[in-house]
Amino acid sequence: MPAYEFPGGIYPPERKERSNQAPLRTAPLPSEVTLPLSQHTGKAALPCVNVGDAVKTGTLVARRDGMVSANVHASISGTVIEITDRAIIIQGDGEDRWTTLPPLDWRTAERDALLERLDDSGLIGLGGAGFPTYIKAQVNEHHAIDTLVVNAAECEPYITADDLTLRHYASDVLEGAQLLARLCGAAHIIVGIEDNKPEAIQALQALLTVSADSEPLASMTLKIIGTRYPSGGERQLIKKLLNREVPSGGLPADIGVLCHNPGTLLAALHAVRDGQPLVARVVTLTGDAITQPGNYWVRVGTSVDTLLEHVGVARERLHQVVVGGPMMGTPLTSLEASVTKTTNCLIAATKEELPPAPAEAPCIRCGACESVCPAQLLPQQLHWYARAENDAALEAHHLFDCIECGACSYVCPSAIPLVQDYRSSKQRIRHKRIETAKAEHAKHRFEFRQARLAREEAEKKARRQARLAQQQSASSDATGTQTAPVADLRSLRIAQTAAKAAVRKAEKVLARAAAQDPQQRHDDLETQLATAQENLKAAEARLTEARAASEQKEAP
């Protein structure tokens, strides 16, 4: 058992028994799917089919756009009937004819082929954030990774998707972990799981004792942790399993760790071993308004309404449908929405089980929020600053270290929607940063133009001077009259050296930024470099001009 602890945390009612009793089932094939183009972090995918095209299950229908993006595949066979800005709609033929990629053996295949396969299969993290997996698998090109953490904590109440996935596919999940450990070069795999999932733990333990002799590529450990929310938070879990702290603003990769959710690992194995792109996932369907709660294999793009209908929903008692857990999830505004790759849970809740928050009362500074904050922030101080829109103080008090777990709101006796305040404050500050960056960029472009004009002017003057010198030497009357003022050579030389230094500095800054973040565009830094180069050219032109003039003077 781990001796490490993360600060804070709460013990909300688990309510997992509602969905973890029944075995994993398969939801019926939907007659129509709506595939959102943006199911992941990053840019939306670009459709690569046309209305009327016939597709099979697994056909690529939208290609990723740029680095941080993911492919989208048809999740049923049928015909594309509509393409909008946001989604592709496919009418099913009910036959579920598949197209798959050739199977690969992850032990022997080339690393690049495996990465390409993850990319082609549209794989993203299935835990909720939805970060494209192929990028995460390449992270060891910049960071040394020693440990792969399988995040099976699943700490949010209600959700049991990972639990059931592990019970049914424990060996596949571990094989998927070996696959990703190979890709990122991790020598150790640690499975972190909360102690409220005894059956999944048993399944894992049975496998780990067997595979001890068969010598897997990476060593595997199972760590059972106490049930406490939010132990499934990446940073919290890493602290608990490895006693390492992810630096503020940094990633687990910065301390040599990668985290993957069991569902993602299973999907990765399916993509590599079976050539199946990501078209279905395990979803927990639960809540008091559902008659057959449980976990289901659901095709991506299935409408929530259809799905709820299948598991039996008491509409008159239905108060709200929450996507994700009751701590961090978001309520659906419409049942027309569809299941995406990141939908791990749908809670069809009655008013009694997830009642509306009582009216907000004044903060009594009780400090309950602070004692449960897993990031060790001061939620109450942040609350005052957020309401006062004091962005400087918010940033100084590390607002951006907030993981939005909702523990503070959960314990607040005054029912203050703290997390909501922080989310909107973060949004406001991000927006402000973008505006500042835009203004900065405009300023740099203006400076560049000024520098270019100065350079052109200096060059023109130099040419004129040269012409004049030529004429004078041709006439050679040597009257000694001074035609041009002799500039101070020394100060011009200093200016030229300074301009050279500025160019070198700009080059260095750009190179460093590019090395740190190769995926990012650095327009601004490039403009700055170009401006410095213009300035250098102008200084050189002025210097040549001055030299020509002074030679002219000394010549006779």
Next chain:
Amino acid sequence: MSMMHAPQLGKAPSTAHVMRWVIAATLPGLAVMTLYFGLGVLSNVLIAALWAVAAEALILRLRHRPVWPTLNDSSALLTGVLLGASLPPASPWWLMGVGVIAAVVVAKQLYGGLGHNPFNPAMVGYALLLVSFPTHMTLWALPQPLWPESLWPQILGTVPVSALDALSGATPLDAFKHKGDAVLASEFWASSPLPEGTLSAWRNIALAWLAGGVVLIAKRLISWHIPVAMLGSMMLFSALFYASDTSHFASPLFHLLTGATLFGAFFIATDPVSAATSRQGKLLYGAGIGVLVILIRNLGGYPDAIAFAVLLMNLCVPLLDMVSVPRPVGQATARPDERKSAP
């Protein structure tokens, strides 16, 4: 379909719930006090509570604030109960009125209402009464029957001031404080300075307050940090005094079990609004109160000192909140990042 923000699940006990539980937790203390000092204790609490609710309703009306939702949070009621419990038994009705108005109207509502008062309202009321009406405030009766003869005249305030002295007896803290420098502690106790049963009465009352406090901590309605820090620092600091001169300073146990020590530690110092907020801040805040209480009791002019110690530490709360910032996970230092706050 409704739209709610995350988290959707569960809500903590409301402020009103917390306040009512604190009121409920005063019951053992009040019961034992009544047992020893008579029904005057209950009359105090009732009259102060009525005054508090009436004063809060009036000032809310004057401030054009919703009256019922605020009264419903029971915070004014709690202030009244706590102030009533602090005053000598069967204090006159107007004394409570003055104290409660100072507490609820001035110390709380004029600063912006619940959550905005820098000082502990009940202790503001108490301190005001202590400096303004010293005669009435030292009218601690001797342990007496449940229904004292002079109950009504005392409540109604019809006892002439000249007769007040006859009704009062010294509290143990008071008696020890005024024993005189020439008298050694051993001589003082040998002369049996207090009527029989006084010490045990105060001790039993203190233990009853402790019981209520333990309930509050067990139910997680208050955190342990302030009471433990306060009592711990009181014990340590009084032990230092005691060790330096056993014949003139009282023992730690005497400080713990007499006066308002335990009542103050669990019911007064733990007022969240006027106390420090972070866990580390609460420890410093409680320890500060403990040190001040012993300093004032041993060297100052007032025998009990809880009210002044709490008010003085209220003054230090902004500073404590500044120095007791925890280190956010993943950050190098605890202090707010000054570079970010620069304009």
